[in-house]
Amino acid sequence: MTRLLVRSLRFGCLAIALAAVSVSTKPVFGDRLLAADPIKPMLPANLREVSVWTRALGKAQPPSPWRVAPCDRSSKAPMLCVYDQQALVGTVELGTHLISSRPDLRQKLKEAGIPAKANYAAPKYRKQVAIALKAWVEDYYAFFKDDRKTAYGDSITFASQPPIQVSLGKLKGFRYGFSGIKQDKDIHEQRVGYVAFDGATLYIITTAFDATSETGKFKTLEDFQRFEPHLAKLIARLQLPIAKRSR
Numbered sequence: 001m002t003r004l005l006v007r008s009l010r011f012g013c014l015a016i017a018l019a020a021v022s023v024s025t026k027p028v029f030g031d032r033l034l035a036a037d038p039i040k041p042m043l044p045a046n047l048r049e050v051s052v053w054t055r056a057l058g059k060a061q062p063p064s065p066w067r068v069a070p071c072d073r074s075s076k077a078p079m080l081c082v083y084d085q086q087a088l089v090g091t092v093e094l095g096t097h098l099i100s101s102r103p104d105l106r107q108k109l110k111e112a113g114i115p116a117k118a119n120y121a122a123p124k125y126r127k128q129v130a131i132a133l134k135a136w137v138e139d140y141y142a143f144f145k146d147d148r149k150t151a152y153g154d155s156i157t158f159a160s161q162p163p164i165q166v167s168l169g170k171l172k173g174f175r176y177g178f179s180g181i182k183q184d185k186d187i188h189e190q191r192v193g194y195v196a197f198d199g200a201t202l203y204i205i206t207t208a209f210d211a212t213s214e215t216g217k218f219k220t221l222e223d224f225q226r227f228e229p230h231l232a233k234l235i236a237r238l239q240l241p242i243a244k245r246s247r
Helices: 002-021 052-057 103-111 123-152 221-236
Strands: 066-070 079-084 087-098 156-168 171-182 187-197 201-209
Touching: 052 066, 052 079, 052 087, 066 221, 079 221, 087 221, 103 123, 123 156, 123 171, 123 187, 156 187, 156 221, 187 221, 201 221
Parallel strands: none
Antiparallel strands: 066 079, 079 087, 087 201, 156 171, 171 187, 187 201
């Protein structure tokens, strides 16, 4: 009996230690897990039983010959499939994260001057929310610059784009992105993202030309660059924020 009790206590201590390790303030940047946060984005209750892209896309479509549609729900993350004529050429990922699951953003909001228990959606905090989102983008750049330096050394140059304030549906947010440029000036990878916050949910939309990405990517740089201007217009027409479904 004593041995069983000691063994139970050991397992209990191990569980507590693992739980402590899982608490982290490090950020998650869409397609990269940087800490012990949930592997999949935590969905608000109104998004758990529907395709996120179905709700966000509405009737918005790019001009012909392009076409977009929510991908099969069996994919690893909420994906929008992009077609040129009938050919699938790329995907765009949409991550939705409750503020309760994002200690990194809560810290940025606090640093921007918003009290911890305030209503983040209040109009008086719009300027502070923009400051927090821009700081989030700067953290994104810092992480990927360090990550790429470790992976490629001096063979690839990291070149980020200044974040630009844009509309994501009815929300104000930022467009951001970076390129990895080879020594011969060819592009090794290129990424673009959009981020916005409605006071409760953080929306992160990403895609890339990057052979190492598992989700949200285009097969060729040419297709990525051809579609990107249409993506920018599509983002502005999304149904964001995603409203709760009426019962």
